[in-house]
Amino acid sequence: xxxxxxxxxxxxxxxxxxxxxxxxxxxxxxxxxxxxxxxxxxxxxxxxxxxxxxxxxxxxxxxxxxxxxxxxxxxxxxxxxxxxxxxxxxxxxxxxxxxxxxxxxxxxxxxxxxxxxxxxxxxxxxxxxxxxxxxxxxxxxxxxxxxxxxxxxxxxxxxxxxxxxxxxxxxxxxxxxxxxxxxxxxxxxxxxxxxxxxxxxxxxxxxxxxxxxxxxxxxxxxxxxxxxxxxxxxxxxxxxxxxxxxxxxxxxxxxxxxxxxxxxxxxxxxxxxxxxxxxxxxxxxxxxxxxxxxxxxxxxxxxxx
Amino acid sequence: xxxxxxxxxxxxxxxxxxxxxxxxxxxxxxxxxxxxxxxxxxxxxxxxxxxxxxxxxxxxxxxxxxxxxxxxxxxxxxxxxxxxxxxxxxxxxxxxxxxxxxxxxxxxxxxxxxxxxxxxxxxxxxxxxxxxxxxxxxxxxxxxxxxxxxxxxxxxxxxxxxxxxxxxxxxxxxxxxxxxxxxxxxxxxxxxxxxxxxxxxxxxxxxxxxxxxxxxxxxxxxxxxxxxxxxxxxxxxxxxxxxxxxxxxxxxxxxxxxxxxxxxxxxxxxxxxxxxxxxxxxxxxx
Numbered sequence: 144x145x146x147x148x149x150x151x152x153x154x155x156x157x158x159x160x161x162x163x164x165x166x167x168x169x170x171x172x173x174x175x176x177x178x179x180x181x182x183x184x185x186x187x188x189x190x191x192x193x194x195x196x197x198x199x200x201x202x203x204x205x206x207x208x209x210x211x212x213x214x215x216x217x218x219x220x221x222x223x224x225x226x227x228x229x230x231x232x233x234x235x236x237x238x239x240x241x242x243x244x245x246x247x248x249x250x251x252x253x254x255x256x257x258x259x260x261x262x263x264x265x266x267x268x269x270x271x272x273x274x275x276x277x278x279x280x281x282x283x284x285x286x287x288x289x290x291x292x293x294x295x296x297x298x299x300x301x302x303x304x305x306x307x308x309x310x311x312x313x314x315x316x317x318x319x320x321x322x323x324x325x326x327x328x329x330x331x332x333x334x335x336x337x338x339x340x341x342x343x344x345x346x347x348x349x350x351x352x353x354x355x356x357x358x359x360x361x362x363x364x365x366x367x368x369x370x371x372x373x374x375x376x377x378x379x380x381x382x383x384x385x386x387x388x389x390x391x392x393x394x395x396x397x398x399x400x401x402x403x404x405x406x407x408x409x410x411x412x413x414x415x416x417x418x419x420x421x422x423x424x425x426x427x428x429x430x431x432x433x434x435x436x437x438x439x440x441x442x443x444x445x446x447x448x
Numbered sequence: 449x450x451x452x453x454x455x456x457x458x459x460x461x462x463x464x465x466x467x468x469x470x471x472x473x474x475x476x477x478x479x480x481x482x483x484x485x486x487x488x489x490x491x492x493x494x495x496x497x498x499x500x501x502x503x504x505x506x507x508x509x510x511x512x513x514x515x516x517x518x519x520x521x522x523x524x525x526x527x528x529x530x531x532x533x534x535x536x537x538x539x540x541x542x543x544x545x546x547x548x549x550x551x552x553x554x555x556x557x558x559x560x561x562x563x564x565x566x567x568x569x570x571x572x573x574x575x576x577x578x579x580x581x582x583x584x585x586x587x588x589x590x591x592x593x594x595x596x597x598x599x600x601x602x603x604x605x606x607x608x609x610x611x612x613x614x615x616x617x618x619x620x621x622x623x624x625x626x627x628x629x630x631x632x633x634x635x636x637x638x639x640x641x642x643x644x645x646x647x648x649x650x651x652x653x654x655x656x657x658x659x660x661x662x663x664x665x666x667x668x669x670x671x672x673x674x675x676x677x678x679x680x681x682x683x684x685x686x687x688x689x690x691x692x693x694x695x696x697x698x699x700x701x702x703x704x705x706x707x708x709x710x711x712x713x714x715x716x717x718x719x720x721x722x723x724x725x726x727x728x729x730x731x732x733x734x
Binding site for chain 2: 175295298300301304307308309310311312314361
């Protein structure tokens with residue numbers, strides 16, 4: 144294990160992965176709370192376009208992810224396509240077209256000799272190949288995301304509970320929502336550098352969903368989600384490093400596999416042992432709503448007719 | 449006299465019927481100002497949504513310590529009228545005057561997921577400063593205010609429980625505390641009894657009747673059934689077809705007034721104190 148911390152790629156991976164896990168945990172709690180995990184998936188998929196274009200232009204893939212992520216996020220809020228039911232078909236077609244374009248760019252990437260394995264790297268991540276020169280940018284983006292979430296925390300929380308509770312208090316609900324989804328775009332971009340565009344939503348939503356089951360306060364859920372995310376990422380890095388000695392090829396298994404597998408295990412465990420699992424079920428509002436009510440004018444009129 | 453005429457302050461036992469307030473073409477009304485006693489004045493509100501006239505000349509007023517029920521069937525314009533009162537929707541014409549910018553509001557169908565990590569006291573604290581940007585520091589004064597408000601709505605016992613895991617009636621209490629912690633003069637509730645069992649509904653109405661006195665509050669509550677409110681309702685605003693009749697229950701819930709409002713013959717039956725409105729062809733409408 145002495146070689147573990149001496150390795151530059153490992154140190155870079157631990158720092159970049161840890162930063163990303165913290166931001167994902169904090170932002171992810173709001174994503175789950177607001178029911179926007181579908182938007183997270185869409186942003187991840189769209190990021191493929193930015194990542195593949197960045198390789199073609201020979202710039203850091205992070206900027207490709209962030210560029211596309213922020214623009215797409217703002218556009219999604221403007222057109223109101225974040226939730227699954229909204230503009231379902233339009234979203235599906237635009238997502239498909241974006242991934243199709245990504246396929247072309249990834250093909251062009253593979254034909255240029257400078258890079259190999261770009262497709263796997265963009266889609267599924269390659270944290271050990273994370274350029275140390277990109278660490279300052281990653282740190283700055285992570286810090287910016289956390290500062291913005293802290294700034295809009297209360298209005299965002301209030302409008303996530305019920306938009307009208309916020310709007311009667313003169314909260315600019317749409318403005319706050321737009322700011323948040325751009326932060327989400329940046330967060331998904333950071334997660335894409337760790338586990339790839341396809342798996343980035345898992346890192347965004349998984350630890351947060353687990354933490355939500357175990358906490359009673361939003362701040363506590365965010366702290367726990369960050370800790371769970373760091374644990375998954377660092378354990379994933381460690382296992383990936385150790386797997387260089389594993390069969391079949393002795394080349395090391397992908398970090399992304401370990402991280403996402405650990406996130407899944409954490410979620411599955413909290414799902415089965417969390418306080419909600421053993422507690423009473425959801426309140427059955429439908430039964431209560433059917434309580435007959437006397438004296439409604441429409442009902443009375445209908446009877447006579 | 450129009451519906452809103454009861455701002456003249458008719459006594460409860462006045463036998464005179466309220467008349468339906470449509471748009472009075474001859475009423476060259478002067479711009480009304482809020483009298484000192486009023487918390488809310490709504491004048492001749494007209495709202496069209498998607499080409500349909502949802503509100504067609506609705507007027508009423510609210511004074512402190514008045515409990516007013518806004519009664520109407522689904523689609524009668526209750527929620528639209530509430531949005532106008534709250535300033536969330538601008539009417540095509542007419543005016544809303546509020547004595548106090550702050551209005552406490554309990555929206556319809558606040559479905560808080562059991563998985564949301566938010567304690568009852570957290571939601572009440574958001575009623576103090578939820579619109580502010582930036583992180584907040586712990587404050588003893590805020591905590592005391594939240595505790596006092598939770599106590600006032602009898603929610604102390606479940607103050608530290610997840611809101612999503614509370615019963616419907618408990619959630620309503622917490623939402624009322626959230627709305628009142630800023631000490632507004634007017635509390636607006638959109639269908640707060642809709643998903644409650646009968647007992648919880650009565651408890652919420654009792655609570656509101658107590659709070660209106662304790663906190664010098666005007667309460668505007670919408671419901672599709674008036675009967676749960678009858679023991680405590682000071683006045684009624686009855687909405688049908690975008691038009692309103694306002695006054696005491698005795699003035700408004702009468703066969704002649706409601707027939708004119710519905711533009712259809714209806715009868716009001718008093719069944720052991722429960723008021724039932726049914727269609728009645730035999731009622732002649734002048």
